[in-house]
Amino acid sequence: MATPYLQFRREEVSSTQDEARLMLGALPVVVMARGQTAGRGRSGSSWITAPRAVAVSAAFEVAVDDDRPFSLMAGVACLRAVDAVSLKWPNDILLGDRKVGGILVERSGQEVVAGMGLNLWWPGAPDGMGAVGEEDPGEGAQAEFGGLWAAEFLHLVSREGWPKEEYVARCATVGRQITWEPDGAGFAVDVSDDGALVVEQAGTRRSIVAGAIRHLRG
Numbered sequence: 001m002a003t004p005y006l007q008f009r010r011e012e013v014s015s016t017q018d019e020a021r022l023m024l025g026a027l028p029v030v031v032m033a034r035g036q037t038a039g040r041g042r043s044g045s046s047w048i049t050a051p052r053a054v055a056v057s058a059a060f061e062v063a064v065d066d067d068r069p070f071s072l073m074a075g076v077a078c079l080r081a082v083d084a085v086s087l088k089w090p091n092d093i094l095l096g097d098r099k100v101g102g103i104l105v106e107r108s109g110q111e112v113v114a115g116m117g118l119n120l121w122w123p124g125a126p127d128g129m130g131a132v133g134e135e136d137p138g139e140g141a142q143a144e145f146g147g148l149w150a151a152e153f154l155h156l157v158s159r160e161g162w163p164k165e166e167y168v169a170r171c172a173t174v175g176r177q178i179t180w181e182p183d184g185a186g187f188a189v190d191v192s193d194d195g196a197l198v199v200e201q202a203g204t205r206r207s208i209v210a211g212a213i214r215h216l217r218g
Helices: 016-023 070-081 141-158 164-169
Strands: 006-013 029-036 052-061 086-088 092-095 098-108 111-121 177-180 184-191 197-201 204-208 213-215
Touching: 006 016, 006 141, 016 029, 016 052, 016 098, 016 111, 029 141, 052 141, 070 086, 070 098, 070 111, 070 141, 070 164, 111 141, 164 184, 184 204
Parallel strands: 006 029
Antiparallel strands: 029 052, 052 111, 086 092, 092 098, 098 111, 177 184, 177 213, 184 197, 197 204
16 A cells, blocks of 8 residues: 655755655655755765756654664665666665765654655766766656655555665675775675675675765776
């Protein structure tokens, strides 16, 4: 059975994360916008909006002891909504080696707000950035992609567990040499049940639970 939720569409907001949090009531709330004036990414970093993009956030409540990796679940929802992309652990959306979007999850107690920013079309994008399409998909694309993501994500939240195998199969980080802050280096081999990245370093396996990583070429 589909999860009931309220959906609001806006032309521009300061942040879909903040709007969804403020509007959360008895039902989950989804807010999507074509642009943000104060969009943010992980650790408060600013988010640059492409000429054609969608920003969408879902706010909902979960049990206090629900410790599933919602950021990775939001990534799986993106995979289901956009066939061509892959995921860089923990929260980047890639097309090839270019970042075309990102995931942000903020939690306070039982309240969770999960957001996705996705570049749909971006001629002349900065180095390392890109979009999912080479042509402008038109104004209706924001609602289409945002709606698909929200429906898939809230469906995952409503079920038990999370689709780890589906995430690992499309995770561009697993099977790569990586570095991580401040001075780590190793080979990413898996994602654990709790969402941590499992890396092999000098013959020993360890788990990384958060932080910025970098894919190495070759």
